[in-house]
Amino acid sequence: MLQILPLPGDGPPREAARPGRRPLYGVAVSRAIEQRAAATLPPHTLMQRAGMAVARLARAWQPHARRVGVIAGAGNNGGDGWYAAALLHRHLADVPGAAVCVWAPGGVQRLPADARWAYEAAVAAGVRTVDTPPDDAELLVDAVFGLGLARPVEGVWRDTLRWLHAQATPTLCVDLPSGLDADTGRWWVDAPVAPRGDRLTLSLLTLKPGLFTGMGRAAAGEAIWFDDLGVPADDAPTAWLQTTAAWPDGAALRRAHASHKGSRGDVLVIGGQSPGAGAGVGMGGAALLAGRAALRAGAGRVYVGLLAEARDLPPCDPVQPALMLRTAAAALGSELPQRAVVVAGCGGGDAIHAHLTDLLARCPRLVLDADALNALGPIAAPSASCPDVWRERHTRGWWTVLTPHPLEAARLLGTDVAQVQADRPGAARTLAKRLNATVVLKGSGSVTAAPGVTPIINGGGDGALATAGTGDVLAGLIGARLAALDATSPADTAAAVADAVAAHGDLVRHWTSPWPPTATDLIA
Ligand SMILES: NC(=O)C1=CN([C@@H]2O[C@H](COP(=O)(O)OP(=O)(O)OC[C@H]3O[C@@H](n4cnc5c(N)ncnc54)[C@H](OP(=O)(O)O)[C@@H]3O)[C@@H](O)[C@H]2O)[C@@H](O)CC1
Ligand SMILES: Nc1ncnc2c1ncn2[C@@H]1O[C@H](COP(=O)(O)OP(=O)(O)O)[C@@H](O)[C@H]1O
Numbered sequence: 001m002l003q004i005l006p007l008p009g010d011g012p013p014r015e016a017a018r019p020g021r022r023p024l025y026g027v028a029v030s031r032a033i034e035q036r037a038a039a040t041l042p043p044h045t046l047m048q049r050a051g052m053a054v055a056r057l058a059r060a061w062q063p064h065a066r067r068v069g070v071i072a073g074a075g076n077n078g079g080d081g082w083y084a085a086a087l088l089h090r091h092l093a094d095v096p097g098a099a100v101c102v103w104a105p106g107g108v109q110r111l112p113a114d115a116r117w118a119y120e121a122a123v124a125a126g127v128r129t130v131d132t133p134p135d136d137a138e139l140l141v142d143a144v145f146g147l148g149l150a151r152p153v154e155g156v157w158r159d160t161l162r163w164l165h166a167q168a169t170p171t172l173c174v175d176l177p178s179g180l181d182a183d184t185g186r187w188w189v190d191a192p193v194a195p196r197g198d199r200l201t202l203s204l205l206t207l208k209p210g211l212f213t214g215m216g217r218a219a220a221g222e223a224i225w226f227d228d229l230g231v232p233a234d235d236a237p238t239a240w241l242q243t244t245a246a247w248p249d250g251a252a253l254r255r256a257h258a259s260h261k262g263s264r265g266d267v268l269v270i271g272g273q274s275p276g277a278g279a280g281v282g283m284g285g286a287a288l289l290a291g292r293a294a295l296r297a298g299a300g301r302v303y304v305g306l307l308a309e310a311r312d313l314p315p316c317d318p319v320q321p322a323l324m325l326r327t328a329a330a331a332l333g334s335e336l337p338q339r340a341v342v343v344a345g346c347g348g349g350d351a352i353h354a355h356l357t358d359l360l361a362r363c364p365r366l367v368l369d370a371d372a373l374n375a376l377g378p379i380a381a382p383s384a385s386c387p388d389v390w391r392e393r394h395t396r397g398w399w400t401v402l403t404p405h406p407l408e409a410a411r412l413l414g415t416d417v418a419q420v421q422a423d424r425p426g427a428a429r430t431l432a433k434r435l436n437a438t439v440v441l442k443g444s445g446s447v448t449a450a451p452g453v454t455p456i457i458n459g460g461g462d463g464a465l466a467t468a469g470t471g472d473v474l475a476g477l478i479g480a481r482l483a484a485l486d487a488t489s490p491a492d493t494a495a496a497v498a499d500a501v502a503a504h505g506d507l508v509r510h511w512t513s514p515w516p517p518t519a520t521d522l523i524a
Helices: 027-040 045-061 076-091 113-125 155-166 216-220 250-255 284-296 328-332 350-362 370-376 386-395 406-413 417-422 424-435 470-483 490-509
Strands: 004-006 021-024 067-072 099-103 128-130 139-143 171-174 199-204 223-227 239-242 266-271 301-306 324-327 341-344 365-368 399-402 438-441 447-450 453-458
Touching: 027 045, 045 076, 045 113, 045 139, 045 171, 045 199, 045 223, 067 076, 076 099, 076 113, 076 139, 076 171, 199 216, 239 490, 266 284, 266 328, 266 350, 266 370, 266 470, 284 301, 284 470, 301 328, 324 328, 328 350, 341 350, 341 470, 350 365, 350 370, 350 386, 365 370, 365 470, 370 406, 370 470, 386 399, 399 424, 399 490, 406 417, 406 424, 406 438, 417 424, 424 438, 424 447, 424 453, 438 490, 447 490, 453 490, 470 490
Parallel strands: 004 223, 067 099, 067 139, 099 128, 139 171, 171 199, 199 223, 239 453, 266 301, 266 341, 301 324, 341 365, 365 399, 399 438
Antiparallel strands: 021 239, 438 447, 447 453
């Protein structure tokens, strides 16, 4: 489970602008905060505090570890490791058989000033340096790369990280797991494989966006700890981390005594291609999942317009008979598209293509998912007619939410999955800007972006969601959340969408069965 915890004694976390959020700072802002603080503090204070924080967490996490191996890089991340080694060495001085060593594969000739000071402190304390990997360590401290990594890792450093990532030994990562890009969550090591073993990451000074999206969660380990090194930061965040879901609020719905089903908002799902309409490929379940999720999340009335002939419609959904089933053609021919939040594309197959123009032209509140996204085609293509439609929607004050997974995002951007995953916040922002839309780029650390709005990265959810149909559930939740929304500013829409994404992640937070949940289980 993800925990973002201040270290003991650090006091409560500072207030974020909205409940359940924390600010994330990328490399540029983190460096500016660091420089500002360094200018007002005695020399090396920040590195001293960083080393102390690392040593303190190492002792708290692995109090019985006697042999500690620090792997130090050639920059200030390595410096944090050197200073932590000095403190741990002192702490373990009287423990029989204890030893702290530092392996610095790049040598110490070119250390920057702070790191040199830390190195000298370690040498003065009697810390041993070694020329080979510390194979017998009971605790490893990963101080190879931090904020300074922004290019592929090669040569001796690649070998170092390969060794480090293959160890089953508990590993405390200093500031960032080495190999991770702080801004994007990109993994700069050639194999996209998550490191093994028990791991913790202690983020220093600021929490970075890359820790929570892309490879961040997989590489950072069981928990991400945070120490602000005593430096307050009220700079504009690079992104927000959504840590808790403030929605749905079942109690509030119950307290709304004067409410009725119409006041909770309507959702219309369009999708679920029938086998007849799709050359033997039926996907009705996807639309039903979205509809059930919308109902479960509190929408007052949920309609499901199936991409099927009337004669092929089931009489009802036996799991949720409250869903109102009809054909997509009947639903789209009624007044529903104007009144309801329309969630289109779940299980839409090829059949959704025929309705795309209608959907964009007639639905003021539209969520496009799955095959509806594929039907849009690359938005970058100069010949695409979509941009005009999008401009028109924007001019009318209509809003659109797109929920691509990385492959769908790659199709929309005319690129490939690797490019999308290399900069998930950037990909979400680009799409949002091109289409004047709110975009949720799904996957580990879903990113919600909208024009002019700070992106929101979801801190919840985990690998249990990597199963078919969970995206349909998310689309339904977003529909329900938006159906209950009065305000329509981009920031409010993005916040509401991020609420639904967080609630979706929370569906697996308390899952205790050894069997992973299916999409149906999530909303049972
Ligand atoms: N100063 C302070 O008081 C504080 C500092 N803090 C700590 O400092 C960290 C930032 O330190 P940093 O800026 O020195 O960057 P860092 O992550 O050590 O990497 C730079 C080194 O890596 C090398 N390198 C990079 N990429 C590479 C590659 N692909 N392959 C091979 N080499 C590569 C690069 O080499 P170069 O590019 O120069 O060739 C250089 O040697 C921050 O994360 C935090 O831990 C905080 O505790 C706050 C207080
Ligand atoms: N490893 C993961 N960690 C967190 N969330 C995940 C992970 N894998 C998938 N998810 C979430 O599960 C959902 C899957 O959606 P999608 O890929 O569209 O599936 P489908 O189309 O089968 O419904 C998304 O909300 C995504 O963010």
